[in-house]
Amino acid sequence: MKRLAAALLGAALVASLAAADDAAARGKKLFDEGKFEEAVATLRRDIDQYPEHVESYRWLALSLEKLGKPDEAKAAWKDFRALATSEEDRKLADARLGVGPAAADPDIVLDEKTVDAIRIPGQGWFEKKTAHFNVKTHNQRLTEVLGIQAEKYLAALSQKFLNGAAYPHTVPLTVYADQTEYVAAGNPDWSQGGTSFSYESLDGYLRNQMNRKIDLLHTIDGKLNPDLARPKLLPHELTHLVLVEHFGDRPIPLWLNEGIAQYMEVGRHAEANKILYEFFTDRRGAAIPLRTFATLPGYPENRGAIALFYAQSASFTAWLADMLGPEKFHAFLEDLKRGTGAEPALQSALKAGKDWEAPVQAQWLRSVEASAKK
Template sequence: MPGIKSYILCGVTAMTGVGLAAVQSGLPDSDTDTVQFALRSLRDGQSAQAETLALRLARRASSPVDRAWLIVAGARQQARQYESAVQAYNAYLDKCASEDLRRYVLEQIRLCRRAATGDPVSVAPSKRLTPAEREELARVDRVEHIDSTEHFVVRSRNARLTKLVARQAEVALRRIGNLLLGEQAYPHTVDIYVWTDREEYLANASDAPEWAGGSFSFTVEAGTATRRLDLTQLDDDGNFNVAMLDRVLPHELCHLVVREHFGEAECPLFLNEGLAMLAESEVNNQRVLLAGKALLGEAKIDLDALLVAQRQSLSSPTVFYAESYSVVSFLRRQLTDEQFQNFLAHVKDGCSVSDAIQRAMYVPHNSEYGLILAAAWERHAIADAQYLEAVSLAR
């Protein structure tokens, strides 16, 4: 099944950011082997097998392994059986005394409930393409093909690509709308130009100061606003540029929507980039890993510094991007949709990030809140990275 691995993180992060170490530690050897095997199955997208193995441990009459419920729950979550995943999480909660794990499990239950009510499980659109389709998308015609949807007018030199980009732009806009705008509709039209290659992009893009594979621009002339994205069809090897479809398109579109949403107010760089990365079509494990590692080492950027960082003064852009992604996705997970949108509104009004969160959550002002937030985020980011690392070690 194409793309199944891409949402393992959703299902499996699930399983235990915090809890993986707990699942694996202190078991007799034979149980450890079974747990490892179940985890491997889960990682490989074999959720039914993972569930069967883990259920056997969780339900056996003599010394049942309570923690195996976490794998059962993760497997069901991966299979999008959200209701029964919640039952498994609850079975674990009944036996779980650790406060960290309880918090973690409650968060997963919340995510399952949200997914059950119709949140799409994100799978990068390129994962659904066959090799033959990718090849076809790399073809360049002499003529330009134009296609329009509700919000986009797309131009490229490949008819199929033009349609695909238009469709995926609408999907990305819905995701960005959920993130930023709530119920509010997006009332504008965006022009999207897909240039053949880097050279053509650099020669034509409306705002291409450096090579990034894509860019957005928002200009107002004589009272008329122009919204535009410039993208690239082929990568440097001449293949269809899958990153354009999966990442660059939603990322740049999000910057465009943020730019207009914030208007004259300045959106802090970490938030602007964090939102744009969150808008991309699937979780990027490398960022999750890098953020966790950075927070444990010398490359760490403290939350205080991250929140006020400016592009020109970034000493380690990759760590900055990874941590920005991590902190914004952490906030998104901690806040309800409405709280998150209120948080953005308070930032736009000039509140500090820590004040904006307290206001959005209606918690009494606490001058120590910045420290509490930093500690909670760091714990979470490190646990997520350790989980991913443990899964890859279990291969």
């Protein structure tokens, strides 16, 4: 990307910015009209003239995506990210580059229309093999959509948290019509419709007897499983499957396993912050102290505490990931993988001393409040 020399910045820039705004607006108009080829040509010309104008890169990248040119689109998103002035725009770019939560990618959200078409499971099975999944559902459209989604989530997870590591397995991904079929396939009847077996039987995995699979439920009590449609279950279970194996015989801390799984869910970070903030203010509850939280050996006993634990895991993990950025967060994960305890690994990642708990907790809670009040 070309950059304006600092010497050029001055009064002349005001006039050139207005012209650049016009240029980007022309590109956006063509994009809105579905004239993507023309939009690309126009925006490229504009960028030659006004290489510093961030909006042009936004519409260029989106147009290139529409034309099915992912590599060129990514290059444009990189330029967009470098010039972006708001956190929101940087997050958008990260998501499109596959290094942020998958939420912002409209291609992988099951929209109302698609959900409507897949509401009722059909009779037979529809199967599709993708690079890493053998997808099997009772609805042809659902099979196709899930195949695409699963690959995108896997790629996003790897780029965001595992330094781009390739996933070396092929996993059956099955959506059962209903609870009866789901339980008959060997799944626990208490499950809410999502299971990944590496997670359910870690011992089995460690003895190399792991049965890798992702099992989901199509309907619950005759209605479309809302967590399948949002989509929530698939990225969550897929993340557990990959993470547990990635960490191998040094189990990943519970909060982080659930935290990263929820990070991959659409809209979960904001939702968790709202739940926590309401709990702290309306119900005068308190967060689990971070030192206890970081080393919890198992899930809390009662339902209310479990919900709080999940929300805190989602919120704290996302805060930490944003705070550290991809490289340092990855180094933190590697530290844990080498066997460093959760507390010393956190201290070292945050460059905090032994009295880390109170200041880190205060900083995280401020972010919960700011997010919940948005």
